[in-house]
Amino acid sequence: MLRYIGKRLLMMVITLWVIVTLTFILMVTIPGSPFNSERGTNEAVQANLEAHYNLDKPYIVQYVLYLKSIVTFDFGPSIKQPSQTVNEMLGRGFPISFELGIITIIVAVLSGVTLGVFAALKHNQIIDYVAMGFAVLGISIPNFVLATLLIQQLAVNIEWFPVARWLSPAHMILPVTALATGPMAIIARLTRSTMLEVLTQDYIKMARAKGLAPWKIICKHALRNALMPVVTIMGTLLAGILTGTFVIEKIFAVPGMGKYFVESINQRDYPVIMGTTVFYSAFLIVMLFLVDIAYGILDPRIKLHKKGGRE
Amino acid sequence: MKINVTDQTGKKPTSHTEIPDEWFSWKERDTKALETVSRPSLSYWKDAWRRLLKNKLAMTGLVFLILLTIFAIFAPILSPYEVNKQNLPDQYQPPSSQHWFGTDNGGRDVFTRTWYGARISLFVGLMAALIDFTIGIIYGGLSGYKGGRTDSMMMRIIEVLYGLPYLLVVILLLVVLGPSLGTIILALTVTGWVGMARIVRGQVLQIKNYEFVLASRSFGAKTARIIRKNLLPNTMGPIIVQMTLTVPSAIFAEAFLSFLGLGIQAPFASWGVMANDSLGAILSGHWWTLFFPAFFISFTMFAFNVLGDGLQDALDPKLRK
Numbered sequence: 001m002l003r004y005i006g007k008r009l010l011m012m013v014i015t016l017w018v019i020v021t022l023t024f025i026l027m028v029t030i031p032g033s034p035f036n037s038e039r040g041t042n043e044a045v046q047a048n049l050e051a052h053y054n055l056d057k058p059y060i061v062q063y064v065l066y067l068k069s070i071v072t073f074d075f076g077p078s079i080k081q082p083s084q085t086v087n088e089m090l091g092r093g094f095p096i097s098f099e100l101g102i103i104t105i106i107v108a109v110l111s112g113v114t115l116g117v118f119a120a121l122k123h124n125q126i127i128d129y130v131a132m133g134f135a136v137l138g139i140s141i142p143n144f145v146l147a148t149l150l151i152q153q154l155a156v157n158i159e160w161f162p163v164a165r166w167l168s169p170a171h172m173i174l175p176v177t178a179l180a181t182g183p184m185a186i187i188a189r190l191t192r193s194t195m196l197e198v199l200t201q202d203y204i205k206m207a208r209a210k211g212l213a214p215w216k217i218i219c220k221h222a223l224r225n226a227l228m229p230v231v232t233i234m235g236t237l238l239a240g241i242l243t244g245t246f247v248i249e250k251i252f253a254v255p256g257m258g259k260y261f262v263e264s265i266n267q268r269d270y271p272v273i274m275g276t277t278v279f280y281s282a283f284l285i286v287m288l289f290l291v292d293i294a295y296g297i298l299d300p301r302i303k304l305h306k307k308g309g310r311e
Numbered sequence: 312m313k314i315n316v317t318d319q320t321g322k323k324p325t326s327h328t329e330i331p332d333e334w335f336s337w338k339e340r341d342t343k344a345l346e347t348v349s350r351p352s353l354s355y356w357k358d359a360w361r362r363l364l365k366n367k368l369a370m371t372g373l374v375f376l377i378l379l380t381i382f383a384i385f386a387p388i389l390s391p392y393e394v395n396k397q398n399l400p401d402q403y404q405p406p407s408s409q410h411w412f413g414t415d416n417g418g419r420d421v422f423t424r425t426w427y428g429a430r431i432s433l434f435v436g437l438m439a440a441l442i443d444f445t446i447g448i449i450y451g452g453l454s455g456y457k458g459g460r461t462d463s464m465m466m467r468i469i470e471v472l473y474g475l476p477y478l479l480v481v482i483l484l485l486v487v488l489g490p491s492l493g494t495i496i497l498a499l500t501v502t503g504w505v506g507m508a509r510i511v512r513g514q515v516l517q518i519k520n521y522e523f524v525l526a527s528r529s530f531g532a533k534t535a536r537i538i539r540k541n542l543l544p545n546t547m548g549p550i551i552v553q554m555t556l557t558v559p560s561a562i563f564a565e566a567f568l569s570f571l572g573l574g575i576q577a578p579f580a581s582w583g584v585m586a587n588d589s590l591g592a593i594l595s596g597h598w599w600t601l602f603f604p605a606f607f608i609s610f611t612m613f614a615f616n617v618l619g620d621g622l623q624d625a626l627d628p629k630l631r632k
Contacts, residue, residue, distance in 0.1 A: 277483050
């Protein structure tokens, strides 16, 4: 177990290094200095600015400085809004995005598992068909389309929910629904198929023969085993939800990290783009790592040191 | 007629009833009839196709995609409207006999733009799937076939790439390379091929130990030939399924990026651009500007997803649930 964790930890550090190096190479490749604006800065001023940001040094020195700044978690200032640092933006935006993400995951897992279990229990009956039809639709409709449809129908037409912003629980319902539907559909389909498989196992028959209450069989014996594949895809789902927050925050004007990120893309504010990307990637990679470890702990059948992770 | 029956106490049978021989007659053995094949033999592909035909949902998807392709090719040519030409007096016309899907904020015909967007989406989806396929089978095939040290080296690289967040890398690349059709496809395939390579490797690893591969090698076939002639045809099932599922994810990614302003640039039409443009419009009730691109993105992804599911069932009946 420890050996496996060590190996995965090493892998994680390499992945992080790759993304950081990739960001650096891309940043250096961008033609022109970040201070070439249309207004045309004074040459001396520009030289000063470049010296201030170490841009006059050779690439290798810049690279080391960049690595250092990443390790010390300092992403530098925004170019377009010099009064703000990327860290400040992260500090302000991330808690909100995190809140949105966490609520979304909880909603997606709870509703997805419930839907999947019901579909499996009523296999080939109306409930099954309705649930799976719903799931296929959920997978097919992109979250930004769903978000706009929700706004138009539920916020503009019948005014049940506020159109945008992030102030009260009522403001959360639409963005969370839009963001959670896709992952929910994937979880529901997966839970259904593994649940169907588990329900035919001998130990379920055994439990039934012993006369256990149906709900006890489902919750204690079937669901526990059926949920393992759901744990394995949590990493992928997290990545989807995270990138999903970009558009959802843009549409609902939620002042989270995604909004800053999209703005920085539109303004080509490179330090913010790079800083956010590195931050998000690190966050995701660490999450993937944790999911893998959790999987190893939850499922004793897997011999971690033999197989290389999720397969 | 009575046959030996053991009674419940387990004692030996008490009586036998003889069956007279004349009750039996000898039937001539027709050796020719035994050898005839009563039904035409079905190849693997024919069999899979037959199973796919029975799957109504998958066939709906297939028919929709064929129609979509035909319309995407011909509708923009036959339409009297130009795709990108603005005509402000006609702004936000509701759907009518002149503008079947209405007009958008620039007075452009949504019908024409929708089919033009279909071209972009299908092109991006198919190209991404094709490039993933090419790189994936070469890399995965080599890795799986060579095995040993080469394999574990190649797999380490894959593991690192697999850990990279897909859309974030794509966004990063597009910011630097600048948005255009070519760079979108490039960005989508830079890490996209990893999934395909993993699947091909897994399959090749399994198949390469079969006797027919050994036979081929003992006849002196070279690595490239074995991969091409023996291994790949037998891994085609999962590969095709993976390709069918790559297309909708690429279409989604294109729409997503266009929606963020990183994809196809306005005034050129893609479904993502159209959805993004109509964000403000639907608040003022011009629903058609969003409805049609949104409907076609969703339905195309739906069609590819159900077709992929159907193909999976058809090509690998063992996995059927």
